[in-house]
Amino acid sequence: MFALLKAVEFALTPHGRLKVGEMKPGSIKSPASNKYIANFTKTQSISRSLSALYIGFLDACELLSSMRGVGWDYGTGNDIYIPLEHRSSEKTGFLKSTLWSTLGYYLLLDMIDTGFKLVPGVSSPSGGSIFRPELSLIPRLVVSTGLHFATGVAFIAGFNMFYGLLTLIAVSWWQPPSAWPPVTENPWATTSLHDFWGKRWHQLLRQAFFVGGGYPLAFLGKTIFGVLFGERVGRTAALWGLLLGTFTASGLFHMFAMYAMGQGIEWKVVGFFSAQAIALILERAWRTATGRRVEGWWGRAWSYLWIVGGGQWCVDAWHRRGLGGGMVIPPSLSVTRLIILPLVLKSKANSNILVMREDDITVLNSSGDSWKLSNLAAPASVEAGHIHAIQAAREPHLFIKCTAGSILQSAKRQVNPRDPVTAEAPPKLRTYQRKEPRRK
Incomplete structure (x- = not known):
């Protein structure tokens, strides 16, 4: 597209x-x-x-x-905002700064990707809702907001990580640092939706959305309303058409990209992006009526309400198609799964976090004891020990959360009637068996 x-x-x-x-x-x-x-x-x-x-x-x-x-x-000029550069203009210093920031974004994305694999449903490649039906209203909104926020952080980390990799390659080979300005500018510090979408969020697809929707709708608005109501109304209609057309094109782009996930499309995605144009028009109306910009802490709250609050149904549509369960960071390259979590487990003798690797189907507790997991399918739990296995035997480097201090000897599979994967198979008894240490 x-x-x-x-x-x-x-x-x-x-x-x-x-x-x-x-x-x-x-x-x-x-x-x-x-x-x-x-x-x-x-x-x-x-x-x-x-x-x-x-x-x-x-x-x-x-x-x-x-x-x-x-x-x-x-x-150039007023057509697009280029984030301010804080790295050195000297090539070596620029490459060092870019390398460290890229590694930082990689680690952040890795940790969030690992965290998604802990959430029931969301961790499945077939998808799951961020609105957990088993929770009451307030906890459900808290969980969905947290998952939505984490998804946004993952997007920002992903954009900056891949952009950083391309920057390292291009600047190392032939282009100067000035050819690669930052791709975002601290989106969390936004004070209005104009500030967020026009400056702080990435502008990578801006021109494409202008061509795909903004310019055509602006032309129609100016032509039709200009002829009917005069030039002044025509200019206003052109501005509104530019905003609505651009964000609607963005919504269509993201919706059709969702089609590649194999579970159809949802118009909620288009609705979210089109609503941003309405919010931007409201910001302009506020400035016209009061003479003041939308800014400050209340402007930040306004922006977060539209993006963090209103965007949850858009992100939910992606997660129900397997966004959180897909492979973002390969397990063999995951610092969080290979190094950080094992170190955390060893440092806490009474930790209630357990780690299972799919390749050897072994559960390790914080004391270093290993337990053989026999014939476990996903999802499963140990009822008395409250061990919740997320996508066992289907996800590499599975993580299990345990609220008990030890692993019990029996596990009974929990069948979710809403989950076609678990509903097809009858409950079976699963057992944990202690692995004998190898003799030297």
């Missing part, structure tokens, strides 16, 4: 896309004026020994892969 929208954009730009400061491809008219972007876009920065064909090829590759338009005519 992104490639299709790119093709439409290029087709509707008869004179082609130009780099910052170009009069025509390869012809520079002035130095770059964007304060966040150095002269990395100039053909002078490429060795003059290269042929014009090769330079054109590099420009074409850059244009096709440029999502924010950094250094291009559609991504």
